[in-house]
Amino acid sequence: MKKLRNLALLLLAISLAGGSWAALAGEQKADAKPKSKPKPYILKTCPVSGDKLGEMGAPYVFEFEGREIKLCCKSCLKDFKKDSAKYIKKIEAAEAKEKAKAKK
DSSP states (O other): HHHHHHHHHHHHHHHHHHHHHHHHHHHHHHOOOOOOOBBOOOOOOOOTTBBTTTTTTTTTTEEETTEEEEESTTHHHHHHHHHHHHHHHHHHHHHHHHHHHOOO
């Protein structure tokens, strides 16, 4: 009988300790810095295909290296991943062109 009582107390202690550790883990997540918003995608075309966004349905949107990327469809993602630097340069050039146009 003493063994059964000791076992029950041990299980109770473990479950209480587990709850405390879970609470601590939750507090650490709450204290973590919130992720900053990605740089918005301002272009109206897909950097891969050049198609106007929305012509093939809702664009495929994802985050890449701190910036939002919009593709005309998910199938363009494969090409984007193959040579992402090429498409980022294309996006940056188009953004610079849009900014220059806005200043005029």
